[in-house]
Amino acid sequence: MAAQDERRVAVYREAMKLMRSAGSTRDRYHVISHGDRWAVVREGAQRAYRVFDRKADAVARAKSLAAAARGRYVIVHRKDGGVEMIVGMSAGKGGDIVKG
């Protein structure tokens, strides 16, 4: 197996272990599309906290909510549902996904 593939397999396995141990937390916030608008959703909640016309406004509100929840982070999604960035995760690991 090529070195890059081996590295990637190792990352996937480690990520799976971390996911199993992390569980769910209600202190993560997501900014995710809602039709043509953007919803701020607390993880685990079925209803959005609020829906915004502009993504920037949704991100700003999500950041303030996460800050009030002490130390958790905001996951900002692209329109296709993928992750654009994770804001507020602790530094160190994180590659190019995590923003300060």
Next chain:
Amino acid sequence: MAPDNLDIPRFCGNVFINCPFDADYRPLLRALIFTLVDCGLSPRIATERADSGESRVDKIKELIRQSGLSVHDISRMEPLKPGDLPRFNMPFELGLDLGCREFGPEPLPAKRCLILETEPYRYQKVLSDISGNDIKHHRSDPETLVRCVRAWVVETVGLGRYNGTVIWRRFGECVGILAAAMAEAGGTGQDVEEMPAPEFIRFVREWKLANP
């Protein structure tokens, strides 16, 4: 009489996915996989087995035979590059699936399929034979695809604990946790984006167990 080696309970929950595997389609494929798992079904995909000694078409036929449900996305039949021939794999596999339903022994006539397209009536120009089948249009938008697939699952098998909006948000939570876990594990954005479909299916199943 059922064919030998056919596990009937699993047959009812297996969903054969027939779709493009290029990078452009990946967001739609992930949304499709997640929606099926979140509705309690089991996605089956040609890349789940990497045995290079087995022909692809034999793998496809076996998956079709084992799956009581199927989703065929024929929205990407156009050539990848100008001047290339159209991609015929998706309509070919749709034909195999419909043939299996029509001519196969029990329980194969009970198979049900969903056909996905981008826009209404576009397929009629090139594949009018399938008029009358269940065709839904996702407009190349994963959020819309989630709603289409969820609606079909409810209509076809009666499953559907969550509505389309909630499934879409749960999808966001799941991929968010994936990205966060990958970042913790030292992965990059490219690792997240290029996670193979079988790995993604395993991840979503794990997430679903923890988030029923």
